[in-house]
Amino acid sequence: MRIVLGVSAGIAAYKAVHLLRLMREAGHQVDVIPTPASEKFVGRATWEAISGRPVTTSVFSGVDEVRHVRLGQEADLIVVAPATADLLARARAGMADDLLTTTLLATEAPVLLVPAMHTEMWNSAATAENVEVLRGRGTEVMEPATGRLTGKDTGPGRLPEPEQIFERVSELLAEIQGPTYAYAPRAGTFYAPDPQAQPALLGRSVVVTAGGTREPLDPVRYLGNRSSGKQGIALAESAAAAGAQVHLIAGIMDVEAPENVANITVERIETAEQLQAAVGRRAPEADLLIMAAAVADFRPTSYAAQKIKKTEDGENPVITLERNPDILAETVQHRRTEGTGPGVVVGFAAETGSAEADPLQLAQAKLLRKGCDLLVLNQVGETLVFGQDETEIHILTSPTLAESSAPVTTLRGTKHQAAEAIISAAAAYLV
Ligand code: CTP
Secondary structure, three states, X not given: OEEEEEEOOOOOHHHHHHHHHHHHHOOOXXXXXXXXXXXXXXXXXXXXXXXXXXXXXXXXXXXXXXXXXXXXXXXXXXXEEEEOHHHHHHHHHOOOOOHHHHHHHHOOOOEEEEEOOOHHHHHOHHHHHHHHHHHHOOOEEOXXXXXXXXXXXXXXXXXXXXXXXXXXXXXXXXXHHOXXXXXXXXXXXXXXXXXXXXXXXXXOEEEEEEOEOOEEEEOOEEEOOOOOOHHHHHHHHHHHHOOOEEEEEEOEOOOOOOXXXXXXXXXXXXXXXXXXXXXXXXXXXXXXXXEOOEOOOEEEOOOOOOOXXXXXXXXXXXXXXXXXXXXXXXXXXXXXXXXXXXXXEEEEEEEOOOOOOOHHHHHHHHHHHHOOOEEEEEEOOOOOOOOOOEEEEEEEEOOOOOOOOOOEEEEEEEHHHHHHHHHHHHHOOOO
């Protein structure tokens, strides 16, 4: 989610560096707005390096994009840590004399102020009144911690530890977002993930295949499919956000691949055979393989080097097809025989149902046939799933992993929510 981290001029600004790191590790986008005076404690370069975002303190930079309004409008949450006595006073008065106070005034997002100052300043009538007024307006002002202050003195006024602030930040974000769904494989139900948990895929290597393959008939024609690539991209992004190093093998897609995104490398392929080679190179080293690509099951038996032309005699060309390799089944088979290969393999099934069986029954059969650990079922039809942002998925777990036989969990939501659920389901089986 998007957080604005305001930093005002207190010695505790150095602790906000760790707070920023915690926010980033949890996958949040953070824009840091230091007050000009706070740069005496921690410089702009530190904020830029850790947030990976440009940092300004003045209302007069980025005027063209109306930065002071935009940051506040786009934020899900604004946190100011440390919030000095001066910052509290300016916020209470509604002053707008730097980028941080202007942003506070221009935002409708929830605001969490985390005070840090000397005990005398915290206990002063002025500060007490400012805090009361701010709280009365709905701004959350955390209680400062009690302990050793800058000098030899002790008392209330210390900045709470970054972990403690982050805990409150996570609670607030969870309230704002509502439950995001993760997958509890044993229970077969969705639950809101523990915001304190370690990123699920920290240090793991993940290979995601995405998009459709294209099987050439002649130099200008091909057999293709309607895969948009959106689900695969959402999976690559969710895995990277969960701390993994991701290799995205991208087929033909309607949307841009996440090139130049931290922790994601992109490799382009077109045909099923190229995909097979790429997976063969990458999968043995991966902790997790997610086969979200829509692979053409058949390819033309022969490729015409010249464009196929209409003939005078009115004969229609006959295209004969042959089977493409089943990359998913082959990878699982290889893991079984060689003992190498991805720790967890996730397959996908796009099913319309048939006269004999509903989509779920077909998916259950496919899970067993392919031998993968998890299978994600998308029901498809003319208007369902392909290219849509909303999706309904069923996650099926292999009976060899689950305690009960092939439990199924259903989720309806955005492709990103589906991706998060799939990633946490898969992560639960990594050893
Ligand atoms: N898959 C694969 N290689 C293929 C075909 C599919 O690796 N040649 C993978 C897909 O990436 C997906 C899963 O297998 O993860 C299921 O794909 P799907 O096309 O639904 O299954 P099929 O094997 O084609 O089964 P069916 O013919 O019954 O639809």
